Amino acid sequence: MRVLITGGAGFLGTRLARTLLQRGQLCGAPLARLVLADLGRPADDLCADARVQVRTGDLLAQLDALMAEPYDVVFHLAAAVSGECEADFDLGLRANLDTTRALLEACRRQAARGRVARFVFSSSVAVFGADPALPLPEVVDDRTLPTPQSSYGIQKFICEQLVADYTRKGYVDGRAARLMTVSVRPGRPNGAASGFLSGIVREPLAGLLAVCPVPPETRVALASPATTIAGLLAVAEASREDFGGRTALNLPALTVTVQQMLDALHAVGGDEARSLVRFERDPHIERIVGGWPARFSSARAAHLRLIPDGDFREVVLQYVRDHPQAVTNRQALRLAG
Known part of the structure; x- marks a missing residue:
């Protein structure tokens, strides 16, 4: 092969x-x-x-x-x-x-x-x-x-x-x-309009500030x-x-709001991580991301035995387990350990 x-x-x-x-x-x-x-x-x-x-x-x-x-x-x-x-x-x-x-x-x-x-x-x-x-x-x-x-x-x-x-x-x-x-992608931010959907988790877990360019009620498919x-x-x-x-x-999707993503970040990284995210709306990003669908019914994917992620907290923990070298938040490392 x-x-x-x-x-x-x-x-x-x-x-x-x-x-x-x-x-x-x-x-x-x-x-x-x-x-x-x-x-x-x-x-x-x-x-x-x-x-x-x-x-x-x-x-x-x-x-x-x-x-x-x-x-x-x-x-x-x-x-x-x-x-x-x-x-x-x-x-x-x-x-x-x-x-x-x-x-x-x-x-x-x-x-x-x-x-x-x-x-x-x-x-x-x-x-x-x-x-x-x-x-x-x-x-x-x-x-x-x-x-x-x-x-x-x-x-x-x-x-x-x-x-x-x-x-x-x-x-x-x-x-x-x-x-x-x-989400969550490791490494440096790229030019994708959706890049913040990793950044608002990845950066705070590394002790860095992150900017969210869309309102907290924005729904996304991840x-x-x-x-x-x-x-x-x-x-x-x-x-x-x-x-x-x-x-x-x-492919299957987990539907969450940005607020639910931040709640999961708080559950894993505590106040230390959550305090590093601030909202700074960007109409250009809002327009692109807001135009994407957030809810999917993927019967063909289910036929291939593919299922969506269960919840975003587990997705955050998956990132911490896969990339512990990029995480400085001690609570997150302890929970993932």
Whole structure:
């Protein structure tokens, strides 16, 4: 089994790579080679594994060399994030749309040589939005029509359709998974409009100030890193019949308000952590995040035995257990211990 992860040095790519290496197999076949492609170099432990090959540099520029050998499974995680795409339209088109189409074309050339890759595309809840002609329902289900209201969401939706059509033509065995906002992400803040949904937990637990740009009653749909990786793997390993067609699948979501997130932070980190979060509203972020749906009914995901996280307090504790070196809050470390 030869597997490619684009965005392999990113947070989700790194976690997916470690999970695959630990499992040692995918789709019932032994993992022989794992290729990690990204702008930067992956973590040292990944580079040290004999099964890992590292390809650094611009993905679009290196595709010919990267795809010189065939792959059994491609996880396409690399993307410019929501805030970046709104700020730089050309960047979003190149990083999200042009690169995805070029990668699909490379897989099409591979298929012409007799080897059809399973292509797993990481889409986003940002494909949904409220349109005056088609308002969002209170609960988004698997039949809800996407009407994205951001460049990032539109680019992801276009790519979903490309994956579906390349699958229809037999060029790839494609399946797109719509990821919820992943919280709590470790590391430094990125340019995503949803980045504060990790920052208001991650920074206070490290003894740092955090700013929340939306009102406390704002509802959001979240998934922990573990739940997200489980979803990507389930989508990759599902049969075409179990996946349920070519349309993108909504992964399960935990619906919480920002206030409930802060209550969970207080339950884990106490007054010390909670006092480090202040509200400073940002109309731009409010508009983007407020346009995303917060409640989902994901029957197709349930068919794959995927379930949402139970509560946000456990999500916070998951972060502390996974990244104790990034946490200075002693109460949180004691509770997670």
